[in-house]
Amino acid sequence: MHIKPKYHFWLMLLIALIILQLPFISIPFKWLESYFHEISHGLAALITGGSIVKIQLFPNGAGLCTTRGGSAFFISLMGYGGAILWGSLIFYLASSHQRVAQVFSVLLVVLLGSSILLWVRDLLTLFIVLILLALVFAQIKYSSHKYLQKLLQVTGLLVLINSLMSPLYLLDGQSRGDGAALADLTYIPEIIWVVIWFFAALFATYRLSKISLRSSR
Template identity: 50%
Template sequence: MTHDKSSISNVSFFQRYQLVFVFLIAFFVVEIPFISIPLKWFESYFHELSHGLAALITGGSIVSIQLNIDGSGLCTTQGGSRLLISFMGYAGASLFGYGLVRVSTMHQTVTKVFIGALSFVIATSLVLWAKDILTIGIILFLLMFVTLKLFYFKKAYLPFLFQLTGATVVLNSIKSPLYLFDGRSLGDGATLAQLTFMPEFVWVVIWCALGMMTAYLLIKSHLSRQY
């Protein structure tokens, strides 16, 4: 395959490596107190939602989703596969982060379908599973942010905001599993260790690897579109 050299040269250095810069910005933003909290809400929501969806897919049900102001959360489920439910929290967050980044550059029609479907899922979780005022407020904030893409998709700043949000979700899905090394044998890693007899350390490595692979695939895909 041959490339048009003139078209390649017209792509600026920033445009070519834009997503790399976005991930670098996200890396520092997630460490800034207060500013990082709304971005952590996305990762926490997608983490808990992934638990819930795994329960639904495997024949269980969602009792409630709870989100806290500090970015932590809890999804209470009944039935379903404990193994898949426990595994999908961090893995699902990586997938949702991937989707948020990719939707920023998708064709307009595909973008509207994706955002419409995501908005429906968020609205459903708000109506059915948000039981306390704080969780309702946080999910409302997330829903309003996502629907901005539907009504203001032509705004130049929205792709960057979605890329930044998706990048922080991916980075948090890499960083968050490391907190399981607290010596308390609590959380998804401990549950999986009990179910599979594989050490918690192995599951943390798998989740971190999935997050890093997600970031790599996003950046690789972006760079390939510049040539």
């Protein structure tokens, strides 16, 4: 069955949504979103003059990036914000060209490998990051150039969907996490930050659909 190019984005989005509902199969992709969330905290610290002490990832998809120095506001903002940017970037670059998809996959391997060497301090996090490395390696090794693009596009959407839903877990009444930290720093209620992240992810998804439509013409 031939699918019109203008529907390709929505088909990939549907595939991503289905994958996230599958037991076990969805777990590595939740870990990937958690990794991008935590590394975004860390990169925000580095950009604003701080440093990364360690990165921790947990089996339930939670994570923790311990930083020293830097802008507390920017670091707290860029966890969910960074995951949105990573998901969008993966999809956009994978859509650009087969060669770009290959190069970006290699850069992901370098980033994950550097994280192991520099910031991973416990065996559980090491295991999870090694699984993520294996996932990226598998995409590179066992896919033709054409299918690598599609796999990376779906991966980007998986990260983006997770970043869309993850902030909603902050609305648990416990006043913990990035939203609560930003509320303490700015006196803007936590729910406002959750709404900002949620609609930023929605807008990113909408923009990617438009970019995908233009590239299909």
